[in-house]
Amino acid sequence: MPQPISLGTVLGGRYKVLDEVLTTDEQDHILGGQDQILGREVTILVPSERHTSRVVENARAMAIGAVDADLHILDLGQSGSTTYLVTSFAAPSVITEELLSEPGTLDDDTLSDDIFGRPRSAGTAGTYVVDDGEPDSVGEETSEEFFDQWDDDDIDSAPAAPEMEKHLGRIKRAPESSTRATLFDRAAAGRGSTPHKAPVRDTHRIDPTYDGDNRYDSYEYEYNSGAKARGTGGGATEALNRQAVRSRSEQSGTGSTAARATERKSNKAGGLLALLLVLLGVLALGAVLVFGGLGNLFTGGEGSEDSTAAATDQATEQTVTATPVSALRLVPDNPTLMADQDGTLEQVIDQDPATTWVSYGFSSPDFSQLVSSVSLAVRFEEPTVMNQVSITQESGTGGSFTVYVADEPSLDNATEVGQGTFQGQQSTVELGDAARDSEHQYLIVEWTELPTLTQPIAGYNYGLRIGDINVT
Numbered sequence: 001m002p003q004p005i006s007l008g009t010v011l012g013g014r015y016k017v018l019d020e021v022l023t024t025d026e027q028d029h030i031l032g033g034q035d036q037i038l039g040r041e042v043t044i045l046v047p048s049e050r051h052t053s054r055v056v057e058n059a060r061a062m063a064i065g066a067v068d069a070d071l072h073i074l075d076l077g078q079s080g081s082t083t084y085l086v087t088s089f090a091a092p093s094v095i096t097e098e099l100l101s102e103p104g105t106l107d108d109d110t111l112s113d114d115i116f117g118r119p120r121s122a123g124t125a126g127t128y129v130v131d132d133g134e135p136d137s138v139g140e141e142t143s144e145e146f147f148d149q150w151d152d153d154d155i156d157s158a159p160a161a162p163e164m165e166k167h168l169g170r171i172k173r174a175p176e177s178s179t180r181a182t183l184f185d186r187a188a189a190g191r192g193s194t195p196h197k198a199p200v201r202d203t204h205r206i207d208p209t210y211d212g213d214n215r216y217d218s219y220e221y222e223y224n225s226g227a228k229a230r231g232t233g234g235g236a237t238e239a240l241n242r243q244a245v246r247s248r249s250e251q252s253g254t255g256s257t258a259a260r261a262t263e264r265k266s267n268k269a270g271g272l273l274a275l276l277l278v279l280l281g282v283l284a285l286g287a288v289l290v291f292g293g294l295g296n297l298f299t300g301g302e303g304s305e306d307s308t309a310a311a312t313d314q315a316t317e318q319t320v321t322a323t324p325v326s327a328l329r330l331v332p333d334n335p336t337l338m339a340d341q342d343g344t345l346e347q348v349i350d351q352d353p354a355t356t357w358v359s360y361g362f363s364s365p366d367f368s369q370l371v372s373s374v375s376l377a378v379r380f381e382e383p384t385v386m387n388q389v390s391i392t393q394e395s396g397t398g399g400s401f402t403v404y405v406a407d408e409p410s411l412d413n414a415t416e417v418g419q420g421t422f423q424g425q426q427s428t429v430e431l432g433d434a435a436r437d438s439e440h441q442y443l444i445v446e447w448t449e450l451p452t453l454t455q456p457i458a459g460y461n462y463g464l465r466i467g468d469i470n471v472t
Contacts, residue, residue, distance in 0.1 A: 003029060004046050004082045012077050015042055015086050022092040026051065028100060030092050035074075037360045039458035041089040042074060045099055052083050057103040059085055070094050321471055322384035324349040327357075328409050330444065333371035349378060353392045353425075353467035361460030365399065365450040375446040377409045378469055383439035389418070390428045391445065392467035397422055399451030403429055405440040414444055422451045443471055 009017045015033050021043070022030040028051055031044040047055040056076065063073040071094060075086040085099070327345040331337045338360055347355040357376070362368045389403055399422055404414035417432040435443075450462040457463040 045085045322380040328377040330375035359464040361457030362462045377444045386435040390470045394465040395455040396451030400449040404444040406442045
């Protein structure tokens, strides 16, 4: 039977068929291909007519995370009347085992209606295994017998369990080869059944050795440490103050009788001296005001302007921009374009120029006419005022972008506050009055023209490599 999709065909405007890898006895074709945008290898399955519905059902289960698989579902479509499925690069044995098997025979990783109120797939509904320690067949070891094979030395020298590392508050999933990946493992690794959301970014860096239990540390800090400060430093200071007051009172009581006789004699002289000092002060103040006013007449009030400018600068320095907590991709013309790059969006607000969010590569600066613009939106911890934005990027020159402030992640009601282009690694734009005078939740950078790259992306000379978006 001839191959249903000829070599060189581009599927979905993106995946090019390069070669035929395997044809099964039932005429299921496994093809090799290439993602023309990202330049990566892919595998294309063209099922036979009798297996089409089976492949579609298995692919949907894998795509939503209901079934744990060794491959990723990238696209499902039709070329003429022929159905095809595009996956990440995988061996033919994996394709046939996980996509051509009967639906329901693969393990269902959902948690069923006992927690979420939705039924399992038919293959594993209501199936639970309980190990009561009793052998199921002759010669099988019980749990107790197996445990007795270990002595203390063996247990001490046993390999450690897979380590769950923490970095910036996000748990890294253990390798699938060492532990079974559950729904929660996939969610922690960003592979859950719901659309990926960038994690809320903490304002404090988390210690990698932190074990997650801070109950006792918090108690010691809030109560014990505070009590020590009040009981030692505060109590000692109070005691010293009381002792000093008591000593002064005793000393003043001894000398009060002698001082009272001389006090009456000095009252009259002291009153005259005080009056004289007050008059001298009034005269000095009047002289300063008179000569200061004359000086301003000749200098044109420069001193007053300088003081006003200094006060303004000081007020500007005291304005603090709120902390950015997440970044979003906005493509109004095609919301799913470059959605597979969203996992690195947080790198544009991590204050590390060495880490970047990278767009697709394009053949022209107008996004190959696929969309009219692409935007990145930075969300702040709370509404804030903004004075300027600095964008750090790699290998791009030219292009055109517009800066907006908004109270929601959309360009519909956003206010334009600046424009810019790339002439080097960093481009800084002073923002307009709408950003300086009022607080907003979002800052949005919209690219309407891509810069030219000295380091192409997947062989294309136009695109974006954004390191950081810093707002002050």
